[in-house]
Amino acid sequence: MAGSSLSTASGTRPITAGVDEKTGPNFGPYVIRTYRLKEATPLLHAAALRAWGKELPWAWPRDGRRETLEGAGIALAQQYKDQGLNLLFEHAQFDDGSVSVEAGLMNMLVRMQTGRFKVFKHLNDWWEEFRLYHRKDGKVVKEGDDLMAATRYALMMLRHASTKAAYDRFRRPLEYPPLGIV
Numbered sequence: 001m002a003g004s005s006l007s008t009a010s011g012t013r014p015i016t017a018g019v020d021e022k023t024g025p026n027f028g029p030y031v032i033r034t035y036r037l038k039e040a041t042p043l044l045h046a047a048a049l050r051a052w053g054k055e056l057p058w059a060w061p062r063d064g065r066r067e068t069l070e071g072a073g074i075a076l077a078q079q080y081k082d083q084g085l086n087l088l089f090e091h092a093q094f095d096d097g098s099v100s101v102e103a104g105l106m107n108m109l110v111r112m113q114t115g116r117f118k119v120f121k122h123l124n125d126w127w128e129e130f131r132l133y134h135r136k137d138g139k140v141v142k143e144g145d146d147l148m149a150a151t152r153y154a155l156m157m158l159r160h161a162s163t164k165a166a167y168d169r170f171r172r173p174l175e176y177p178p179l180g181i182v
Helices: 042-050 076-082 101-113 124-132 146-156 164-170
Strands: 002-009 015-024 027-038 057-059
Touching: 015 042, 015 146, 027 042, 027 124, 027 146, 042 076, 057 146, 101 146, 124 146
Parallel strands: 002 057
Antiparallel strands: 002 015, 015 027
16 A cells, blocks of 8 residues: 655745555555655645645645745646646544644654655665654754655544555546446
């Protein structure tokens, strides 16, 4: 099964990060590849991420609905959809609709500690962000955490992960029985 997520940050230094996770019946999700690029347009990001596979479902952040000046008033999620990314129908959230960063981090940490979530060793940019993640005055410092956010979104929406075969079955041409009506 595949699940992917997209993390976008706007501001003076916009960054987009993508994480591709694979999972199966006998193992938890693995982060198998990452993408992180600063100061580029959704057109460039989508082109790079589309190459991972058109069937990948993409989780996206709640602020993806926000319209941006750079996007001429078009929401970021819509810009990525327009470029061919298969965005999920709703932003990343838990089953109950919450979007708690703390709950997402604890979910990720517990999965890592119990062997139900793994990250390939060669993904140095992911491990760099993981090692730099910290708290200040009891709160998570959300700077340089784009891949961590993308990973959190993917885990939150893991219930929507699907196999390529399921994607192909869903997208197959409809076959209607011959009814003799012209």
